[in-house]
Amino acid sequence: MHRIAVLAMPPVTPFDLSIPETVFPAVLIDGEPVYEVTVCTADPGLVPGFSGRPVFVEEGLDRVATADTVIVTGTGARAAGDARVLDALRAAAAAGKRIASICTGAFVLAQAGLLDGRPATTYWLYSEELRRRFPAVELRPDVLFVDDGDRLTSAGLAAGLDLCVHIVRRDHGAAAANAVARLAVVAPIRPGGQAQFIETPVPPETGTSLAETRAWALARLDEPLTLRELAAHAHVSTRTLTRRFRTETGSSPLQWLLQQRIDRARELLEVTGLPVPEVARRSGLGTAESLRQHLVRRHGLTPSAYRTAFSRR
Template identity: 55%
Template sequence: MGTATGTPDSTSTDAASPAVDRPGPHRIVVLALDSVVGLDLGVPAQVFGTARDSGGTPLYAVTTATAGRRPVRSTAGFQVLPDHGLSVLDEADTVIVPGVHDGPALHEGTVDPAVARALRRAHHRGARIMSICTGSFVLAATGLLDGRPATTHWAYAGRFRALHPRVRLDPDVLFVDDGAVLTSAGVAAGIDLCLHVIRTDHGSGVANRAARRCVVPPWREGGQAQYIQRPLPENGDAGTARTRDWISHRLHEPLTLPAMAAHASMSVRTFTRRFRAETGLSPARWLLQQRTEHARLLLESTDLGVDQVARRAGFGTAAALRQQLHRHIGVAPSTYRRTFRG
């Protein structure tokens, strides 16, 4: 429990969910500190801003705040002129802290007392708290990560451990969902975390549409390694992408490693090595991930019985599907269906 996850609440200690049940879009505040990372700052508005319900109504409203409503510098050579100060955190359902490249949080393990109070106050009243990249240093400086699992950019792991030994740091994963507090690794992992939250809140259909609008993969498993070597293939057919696409259209069929390697015209050893280099996962783990996601999508979007869902997703039997969902999500198929269709 409380380890990296790539599916709603899988291995989280308490379910990440909207803090307050009230009408209107879920309110997200992005809290920018000085030397904020430009990409991290823009990710939440872009990803959450594309999430719509079936009627096209926005599901999230994203605003930006700084301490004292003051301008802050970004790492991209521009200043951020916010519309709000810290008081807006008192109305937020979710607060997101983007990464920083300088400042006391990164070098001394401290943070502006006013910022720390605002974050702790938001957490204590039930708001979801998130960080992207080195934003985890800010959360750790407030004490919100003490005793919790968390992650940050792999390049800052040593510094993080030295400053915050009470945090259970895992620098090898893309993001960690510990229920009310979520952290992600650097750069693109922030996109993965935002999509994970949308999927947790509203299901795979909404998250997949948001990913499609952002032109990014619908999801990457949270436990996937941060640093993946991707050597360029000698030609366009030398990688495993074509075989992965072939597999994704045959999830219901029995698929063996030799069959996958044969489709890619490689030996099993070469195929396994290249597959892991390109995806960060073994072929078997990647296939299980795809089947689990497909089963969840069928449970959310169809009235198929559990036996039919199990067969179409490639699990064969309802018992095998139940075991897999319990392992990764912690609930039975029928419970999962009620959660996202209730």
């Protein structure tokens, strides 16, 4: 059982606290839960809420010491750090624990010195403040989340969902991450490097969304889809398709398509015993060598090594 301590920084945002409690308990391997999630704070009891409504937190900072992963939530985290919290986080880092933050929780990690010389992100609205106050942090202000091994940081609100699903994927593979994402009704695949802020996150209700074209492409990943074929399905020019794809997803059509194929291959490696060449064919990556190159480039593992690490057949 992997123990996760969610550290509430007053005034708390209940949504931030709910993200780890929603994602991690839903992960089942062979029908058994693999994460235990506990919310804790420096002063247990009623913790002031950002919207004025307090949140009751029963556990104290001793939970940080016994956790395997510590997740610091945002909102009140930008204020001057509580020395007790900072000491607990430094001790956790020294013990080799994985430490993550959601939204402005990155400010607490920075105050503890845990992000010095490391890449990190936070909610885009406060990026410049983080850069100004903590110049030793290698700020990446435009991404959804940053995974730097034992330090992980996410942007605001919903990006915390992306980070938690990513942690599940890292721990237990794409199939487990996709399963929990479906239960939470969130997108299972939003790479950390995707832009935090895109011009039109929700397309207008005029029938111009490319959602149907993306669904059509997902059902045909094993076919050699071209930009022209995608544009023809959407009944637009290739130039319009590319522009609207970037608006809706933050990436180009072909970049998006490649990411879907890699993730399809990962899931096939995990949940089937198909030979690697057949996995490459069914995912649309063509050959075993092409699959190997993409998987090594994106995840540092060959197909056989990935299967060994994440197979849950």
